[in-house]
Amino acid sequence: MPAVFSRCRARLTGAAVGAFALLLVGTAPASAVEKGVFYPESFTLSNGMQVVVIPNHRVPVVTHMVWYKVGAADEPRGQSGIAHFLEHLMFKGTDAVPAGAFSRTVAKNGGRDNAFTSWDYTAYYQNVARDRLELVMRMEADRMANLKLTDAVVYPERDVIIEERRQRIENEPADRIGEQIQATVFVHHPYGTPVIGWPQEMSRLTREQAEAFYKTWYAPNNAVLVVSGDVSAEELKPLAERYYGVIPARAVPERTRVGEPPIAAARRVELRDAEVRQPSIRRIWTAPSYRVDPDKQAYALQVLSEVMSGGPTSRLYRNLVVEQKVATSAWLGYSPSAWDLATLGAGATPATGVPMDKLEAALAEELRKVVQSGVTEEEVATAKKRMLAEAAYARDSLTGPAQALGxxxxxxxxxxxxxxxxxxxxxxxxxxxxxxxRAVLGRENHVTGLLLPLKDKES
Structure with missing residues (x-):
């Protein structure tokens, strides 16, 4: 599952990007046979920066986002966490907008701002009134080109991200096992390295490394401006040219990532912790993404996810929770938005008194049945109808379409x-x-993760 860490005003908040699993599976109009989701307008500035505009004139508000085509999977080896670290440091100021002034200015003008880092991208956004759009464009363009870093601001912020890791990962058993599962699914590819970084490498990150990462990747020709809300491309274009178009393009390296070797063995990860009150099981496979999909399976896997896990009438909930009563929750999730391979996962939490081996067997049986017997035409038709009906409301949001397209x-x-x-x-x-x-769930090279309390060691 994709991960995102976001810098909030408390500066210690990281958010899992589970919500982004819905980016492109919940964003279509109810009429499924017609092309069109967001109906955006797009143009490219002379320096190579792509601009995407999603008009929505319901209220005089806009979401302004700048996305960089770089994330944690693009970090130099041994510098894990540098992408997320730089995300924090982007708030440390320029000559025109000193440290802390960016967020204070946005708040003073009635808006809110934040940023987030994933394996494949880093994004910065502001939600503001339409008449404050030019203000945030000027400030965002300024820090794209003119970030100023000193030891006095860099190293205290390094302590902040280390503490963020302690609070978000090391003190949360569910996040700790999630990190270990991810590292076991991807044994060679950088998707196995946590977005926030490994602790021993985070503690050695330097100002020079952050500056080098900034100068390597933060260029207008490696960025996408997405604006959603009460604005048109015609209105936005002169502003984009005035603030972003004047920033010179720079040579940006191609993304070069090592591939994942073929692995035929099933693997298991088990974590026992005194803080665990609710045990759980997860089973994860690598899967096609939109970009890496030689057999054109991404859209079919989205429908499979809906059949298996799309509400109280879905297969897993109906069979494991309602009928067999071995689980209190059961799910199958898949997000195809990744530069390289994606993942597909299934999981469940046991009902009171149900041993974990019984739950694991029941979950495995449901997955075996779908591999061997498949789904029906009726299930597929119902799933597609439900996906598109639920998606009909997505365009009402300002931030959702901007996040999806970015x-x-x-x-x-x-x-x-x-x-x-x-x-x-x-x-x-x-x-x-x-x-x-069959192609994904039929493989035996999955990773099974068990999160367990210290007691009940017979489970």
Missing amino acids: AAVTTGQSIDEVEEWPVRIDAVTAEQVNAAA
């Missing part, structure tokens, strides 16, 4: 591909869903 274009999708989502989902057949299920 994540899409920074992980290799085109705007046309995003807009074709309804047509592609509508075209998915039961045969395609079953083939995709």
